[in-house]
Amino acid sequence: MTHNISQRTLDALLRRSPSLFFTHLFPKIDTVRDFECSWHLHAISQHLLEMYHGTCLRLIVNAPPRSLKTSLANTYFIPWLLGQDPTTKVMVVTYGDDLSSTLAKATKKVFLHREYKRIFPHTVLENDNMQATRLRTSQGGHVIFTSLHGVMTGLGADWIILDDPLQAAHMRSETRQDDVIQVFKQSISTRLNTPKDGKILLVQQRISPNDLCGALTDVPAHPWKVLCLPARFDEPAQFYLGFSKWKDVAAGDLLTPARMPEAFLNEKKAEMGDAAYYAQYLQKPLHESDCPIDFKKIKHISREEFDEISLAPTIYQSWDTALSDKPSADYSAVTTWAKFEDGRYVLLDAARYRVTSEKLQSIIVQKALAHSARFVCIEKANHAADLIRMVAPEMPDGCIVRSVPTGGTSKMQRLEAQLHKINTGKVFFLSDEPNLELVNNELRQFPNGRYDDLVDSFSQALAQMGTGSGVPVWHIS
Structure with missing residues (x-):
């Protein structure tokens, strides 16, 4: 990506695309060798850009575990977003305090990296030593990381990002699933500063037919756009990757054959059982009871x-x-x-x-x-x-x-x-x-x-x- 272009041109490209920004910084910050950005990350990036430009206000991204969906759509997208407008206010909600803290620390590392400061020189954290779950820019923007039952009263945001609001271990717990749905409807969804054009992003692997994704989309004429990225596709699909490029997939194609080859998926299916495998890896939760x-x-x-x-x-x-x-x-x-x-x-x-x-x-x-x-x-x-x-x-x-x-x-x-x-x-x-x-x-x-x-x-x-x-x-x- 860096061949034969100036630093200025490269930085301009990184400011245009969340996935290019991610591809450039992720190997440096997370010390990943021989990293190649899979096409599905560019597809996620294009959907995030639709949200940024206001053509999509409600987005769900379903993808398997370890597919880098959280890294792109949360840890790196948030710094990119505040790089565009350092007054933006973001709230990140996860299933627990430990995960919220982990995501906050990872996100802060991106803000503080020297390459980020060059790409987005006008976005500066107010205090590098502040608590990790409350990041603020000198221009009044902020990122608040909290958990499903964390403090939300009095908090508001332009963007709400829910990242895996339910643990996979609770896939058979109707009580836990209902709790997530009720907290979202009665609390989280009310935290938008401007409800008319505020944005909500849900990033999750499917857990069960009755998880939050299922509840939100099991309604006629629902407002949610769903980007479904199963480990193996069961029907043809086409995805826009940006810069006039498209990706066509056929039935049977694997999402990331290098990271999750056929043998790996077969092992996971045998290890997890059909219900968990179909939900988490194929994004097709089963209604086996009927x-x-x-x-x-x-x-x-x-x-x-x-x-x-x-x-x-x-x-x-x-x-x-x-x-x-x-x-x-x-x-x-x-x-x-x-x-x-x-x-x-x-x-x-x-x-x-x-x-x-x-x-x-x-x-x-x-x-x-x-x-x-x-x-x-x-x-x-x-x-x-x-x-x-x-x-x-x-x-x-x-x-x-x-x-x-x-x-x-x-x-x-x-x-x-x-x-x-x-x-x-x-x-x-x-x-x-x-x-x-x-x-x-x-x-x-x-x-x-x-x-x-x-x-x-x-x-x-x-x-x-x-x-x-x-x-x-x-x-x-």
Whole structure:
């Protein structure tokens, strides 16, 4: 970043971007060697800039532990913010006094660093020896660090930053979660000096469906903008990084493969358990209590073990279709299965698409070819009749399209009808296939999750594999 530009030009760039400011100072202050700023920090930075410019007043940043979200959005952003305007007043709220004190000391180190004083020469702390949780500039700005139940009466701020207001250890404590929500609503949110244009930033890893993030966003037309950065993405997304640069991610991409590779995530999942892992690392807290599946009954098989099975499988693909590419539309979802004569059903792959009918038609044929599918089962919805007619003649020889009616039953009823196959140990997941996290995630959140298209595909596949003589049938009535 420093090659072939003058110190003056560099400092001007650092004043423009919180993430460039962070990238420049973080290795020097925190003595980090070979530091490379991941793209997601630039994405966070752009959202912080939206707040700074007033186009966003309420922002939530969800990201995994140790992803540097606190360092950027708190410890370094605050000095950058007061560097822009040393009269700014900021309040930082955390779950406890110890964390508040730690953050305050780290933030003060940035203010006092010689490079900071060069970049922002007009922002000066009033007294370098004052207590660490009360930082004041000579121009009247301040940063107050406090805890959830710390003293707030009489305090006001232009910015309120909540950083991990609830400890992960309390993920199953409804009392603690309700306490955080009530303190925020009744106390913290009232501390803005100018409620109309004051800014509130919540930085947290997800803890549970009922954490503060969940409570704030589980309201129609809520004012919060949410930047969700899971350790592994389960759907495509695009992020603006500033300076006319964008980052596109695909389903299955890792947030920081160097810091949190696939092997690390698998270890954390085994170590923490599904509920904590899905919340803290994938930012997808589970509503497991309402799901009828006993996930301990689902077995797992490695690719090597699967390849060693002597029986020849029959490949099924199950589609739940939607014919729109609008961002708000449902997904078209497919699961690919291997059915063995001994009664085992192995889930091999899963995918979701938000595309038009014409594009979906091509994808269905391509997926069948890729997996040498014997049966392609498509839910018989009103919108899918023409799709099924168009797809069937394009299938490779030996591949049969089945039009599957729902029989007027609900999604829950269709899933419950297949539970006996799970409970008797017949259902297997290919353990080293990352796309299956999509199915696992939807199943665990069903029926309360945002999406359930793969759940329908899952239920339909088990139903189709467990019925009939295996003689292919395709008809549309």
